[in-house]
Amino acid sequence: MKRNTAPQPHLIFMDSPAINTPVDFTLHQAAEADFPTEYGQFRIFGFEGRIRQPGGVRLEEAVALTLGDVLSAPPPLLRIHSQCLTGDVFHSLRCDCRAQLEIALREVAAEGRGLIIYELQEGRGIGLLNKLRAYELQDNGADTIEANEQLGFESDLRSYLLPGAILLHLGIPAVRLMSNNPDKVRALEEAGVSVAERVPCIADAHESRRGYLETKRERMGHLFDEV
Numbered sequence: 001m002k003r004n005t006a007p008q009p010h011l012i013f014m015d016s017p018a019i020n021t022p023v024d025f026t027l028h029q030a031a032e033a034d035f036p037t038e039y040g041q042f043r044i045f046g047f048e049g050r051i052r053q054p055g056g057v058r059l060e061e062a063v064a065l066t067l068g069d070v071l072s073a074p075p076p077l078l079r080i081h082s083q084c085l086t087g088d089v090f091h092s093l094r095c096d097c098r099a100q101l102e103i104a105l106r107e108v109a110a111e112g113r114g115l116i117i118y119e120l121q122e123g124r125g126i127g128l129l130n131k132l133r134a135y136e137l138q139d140n141g142a143d144t145i146e147a148n149e150q151l152g153f154e155s156d157l158r159s160y161l162l163p164g165a166i167l168l169h170l171g172i173p174a175v176r177l178m179s180n181n182p183d184k185v186r187a188l189e190e191a192g193v194s195v196a197e198r199v200p201c202i203a204d205a206h207e208s209r210r211g212y213l214e215t216k217r218e219r220m221g222h223l224f225d226e227v
């Protein structure tokens with residue numbers, strides 16, 4: 001696989017789905033290393049994105065795991081995962097994040113090739129402590145969206161500038177995206193990456209996260225059957 005060994009800044013101008021105007025976006029590859037895991041022998045990359053926008057510069061970090069040959073056809077499987085400390089580390093059942101991450105790692109391992117892009121933005125961009133505040137509001141009867149609105153956040157702050165730029169940097173113009181969210185397909189295509197196929201990524205509906213999954217399906221347009 002062709003890779004840039006030295007950190008290399010890139011300047012990309014593209015339309016951001018979030019603000020709908022051209023933004024000045026710089027991608028910097030900080031590191032690349034071998035990464036053996038229970039699921040297979042990955043490579044791990046560290047990336048930093050700088051988005052210059054009217055309010056100032058926003059920094060975003062992400063990790064990309066690649067397995068096997070991701071450059072040849074057909075397009076490789078890709079999962080874009082948003083950091084979830086409570087799910088990923090503590091195996092929380094308030095959400096399906098870890099279950100979906102494990103499904104993605106298993107499917108990539110089964111195909112022998114593919115990528116996981118892991119974005120370091122907790123709670124869909126609102127931050128860890130605000131996510132915990134939202135849990136408190138949910139314990140008092142609000143759903144995920146209402147809780148974020150009560151805290152003054154939009155229901156989903158993610159954009160796909162950074163994953164899109166990472167894929168193009170790695171030389172991957174098309175992917176098979178593991179997601180139940182049609183907005184992710186659109187956002188990634190707006191970020192310049194073609195989505196050849198959307199592959200469902202459906203976790204078992206454990207009783208304690210049933211309400212969360214129902215909110216995703218009914219109010220956020222995610223595509224899976226009733227839970």
Ligand SMILES: [Zn+2]
Pocket residue numbers: 084086087088095096097098
């Ligand atoms: Zn989660």
